[in-house]
Amino acid sequence: MATYAYLQGEFVPLEEAKISVMTHAFLYGTAVFEGIRAYWSNEKNQLYIFRAKEHYERMANSCRIMRMDKKHSVEEMIELTRKLLEMNGKKSNAYIRPVVYKSSTVVGVKLSGLEDDFLIFATDMGDYLDIQKGLRAKVTSWRHVSDNSIPMRCKVNGAYANAALIKTEALDDGYDEAIVLTDDGHVSEGSAENIFLLRDGKLVTPPETDDILPGITRDTVITLAKEELGIPVEIRRIDRTELYIAEEAFFCGTGAQIAPIAEVDHRPLGDGSVGPVTKSLQELYFKIVRGQVEKYMDWCTPVFI
Numbered sequence: 001m002a003t004y005a006y007l008q009g010e011f012v013p014l015e016e017a018k019i020s021v022m023t024h025a026f027l028y029g030t031a032v033f034e035g036i037r038a039y040w041s042n043e044k045n046q047l048y049i050f051r052a053k054e055h056y057e058r059m060a061n062s063c064r065i066m067r068m069d070k071k072h073s074v075e076e077m078i079e080l081t082r083k084l085l086e087m088n089g090k091k092s093n094a095y096i097r098p099v100v101y102k103s104s105t106v107v108g109v110k111l112s113g114l115e116d117d118f119l120i121f122a123t124d125m126g127d128y129l130d131i132q133k134g135l136r137a138k139v140t141s142w143r144h145v146s147d148n149s150i151p152m153r154c155k156v157n158g159a160y161a162n163a164a165l166i167k168t169e170a171l172d173d174g175y176d177e178a179i180v181l182t183d184d185g186h187v188s189e190g191s192a193e194n195i196f197l198l199r200d201g202k203l204v205t206p207p208e209t210d211d212i213l214p215g216i217t218r219d220t221v222i223t224l225a226k227e228e229l230g231i232p233v234e235i236r237r238i239d240r241t242e243l244y245i246a247e248e249a250f251f252c253g254t255g256a257q258i259a260p261i262a263e264v265d266h267r268p269l270g271d272g273s274v275g276p277v278t279k280s281l282q283e284l285y286f287k288i289v290r291g292q293v294e295k296y297m298d299w300c301t302p303v304f305i
Helices: 024-028 052-065 074-087 157-172 216-227 240-244 276-289 294-299
Strands: 004-007 010-013 031-033 036-041 046-050 094-102 116-123 135-143 177-181 187-190 194-199 202-205 233-235 248-253 257-264 300-302
Touching: 004 074, 010 074, 024 094, 031 052, 031 157, 036 276, 046 074, 052 074, 052 094, 052 216, 074 094, 074 116, 074 300, 135 157, 157 177, 177 257, 187 194, 187 240, 194 216, 194 240, 202 216, 216 233, 216 248, 216 257, 216 276, 248 276, 257 276, 276 294, 294 300
Parallel strands: 135 177, 135 257, 202 233
Antiparallel strands: 004 010, 004 116, 031 094, 036 046, 036 094, 046 300, 094 116, 177 187, 194 202, 194 248, 248 257
16 A cells, blocks of 8 residues: 655655755754644544644644745645545554645755745654553753743754753663753653643643643643543642652653653652543543544544545
8 A cells, every 4th residue: 555745735655755965954953843643443434633723723833933834724734634644545543744844955044035845744653652651750951942942832843852862861861751841940841742740639730931832732631631520720830849749740742642650750659650630531532532522523633534
């Protein structure tokens, strides 16, 4: 079965989807992207793209910040994504990577006066993090890029060099994932995931002003916690030591999904196992993304129509 990508305005076989080594985005990281998941439902014999509209709205904001022409409306990008998956005959979970990038083949650091292009490809992706057992996390020695350096509310490809340094330190030190602090020492997020703590019966998560990505999964968790589980959510600054006394904690994101944290800096959270709130959110989340909860069907875009 052929696998296609969308590049330079047309669908092409994936092996033919190439860019020049002189492409500005490759040389300088001048691109923005989204990570989107699609989930297969055996029950409905359907593949659902999860919260495509919100992802492409965020991409539009990223393009505005980085002075890029996204080439298509949000609705057009959703339809191109649906069509790509349909052409690929995808009947299993998929990870979708749309990218708007500076496509000019020039040397020189700038954003203005360059051409832009839009591409999409899809690939298989399992669990980015282990979502069954509790993860071991450490607070990294690296600091997060800030809004006045590379803004995290914009998913800039080049910013993920920072994430790579953060994650590699954690892995090299024998941990599963890292937690990164802002320049003034407050909890920001994981290497490429948002974070939630459970404290005194409330979920707590850092504000967007603490250099976090305004996560689509983060927004999903906030909605489900409030509307379905009746759990209050506080969006506020979090001190490092609050990590050590949380009853539960978890990472979340398109890649991470909802990934429980069992230990931070050698300190177990709660009894060191996956907590009941995290489990409840996981169970509800995986029903919703597969189109099993009617109330949230507007979050799910069917591929095969």
